[in-house]
Amino acid sequence: MGMISTELCEAIIDVAKDFNASGISVGKSGNISARHDNGFVITPSGLAYSELKPLDLIYCDLEGKVLSGEWQPSTEWPFHAAIYKTRNDIHAIVHTHSTYATALACRRQSIPAFHYMVAIAGGNSIDCADYATFGTDTLSENVVNALADKRACLMANHGQIATGDNVDDAYALAHEVESLARQYSICLQTGEPVLLDDVEMQVNLEKFKTYGKQHRLK
Ligand SMILES: [Zn+2]
Structure with a gap:
């Protein structure tokens, strides 16, 4: 791995280890x-997350050519590459088959502005990408289209990014996406939620530009 920073590898491994522990990703x-x-x-493809070590990670170029690492990259590397190619503002990607996001995606349902927190993903909705077989160029195109200029999307009959x-x-x-998907799914069980209008969502989107950038008052 050499030139890849220890911090970067550890950040990925920490998330991988939390995948199963938190329940956001099974198996x-x-x-x-x-x-x-x-x-x-x-x-890598097919290794247990709980046992993943920094040396198991793969460094690929944007065409999927392995530059360093001992394993094959995740079979879903093409949409990661497609996102990095088309979105200079994106520096990391997490993909899961989390339960509620996937359940909505199996109905090919987007998450509308039913809650102000939808704006945390950078738009008025979290859209569902059209279905295509995993690992295909068509899926990459569909994902890039659904993301548009936002930070998250669902994937039909598959999961979320x-x-x-x-x-x-x-x-x-x-x-956050999984939590919103869960809240929205529960709303749908008792009827259609009241949606926030575009004007209110624009206010929320502006507020989220500084969200999480904490500073001390004293
Ligand atoms: Zn997947």
Whole structure:
């Protein structure tokens, strides 16, 4: 791995270890990546997250060519590459088959502005990408389209993708998306929730530009 920073590898491993522990991802599903140099570092295909070590991570270029690492990259590397190619503002990606996000995605349902926290993903809704077989170029295109200029999307009959400035950001957003999907699913059981209008969502989007940037008052 050499030139890849220990911090970057540890950030990915920490999230990988929390995948099963937190319940956001079951078994070996899901994957994590971070932009590095001219490519990205990604989790390997088919290894147990609880046993993952920094040396198990793979460094690929944006065409999926392995530059360092001993394993094959996650079979879902193509959409990671597609996102890094098209979105210079994104530096980390977390993909999970989290239960509620996936349940909505199996109905090919987007998450509308039913709660102001939807704005944390950077838009008025968290949209569901059209279905395509995993690992295909078509799925990559569909994901890039659903993300548009936002930070998260659902994937039809598959799961969700959350992105960020770094791995911790992307992972925190994955949990927010799952929480919103859960709240929205529960709303739908008793009827249609009242949606916030575009004007109010614009206010929320502005507020989220400074959200999480904490500073001491004294
Ligand atoms: Zn997947």
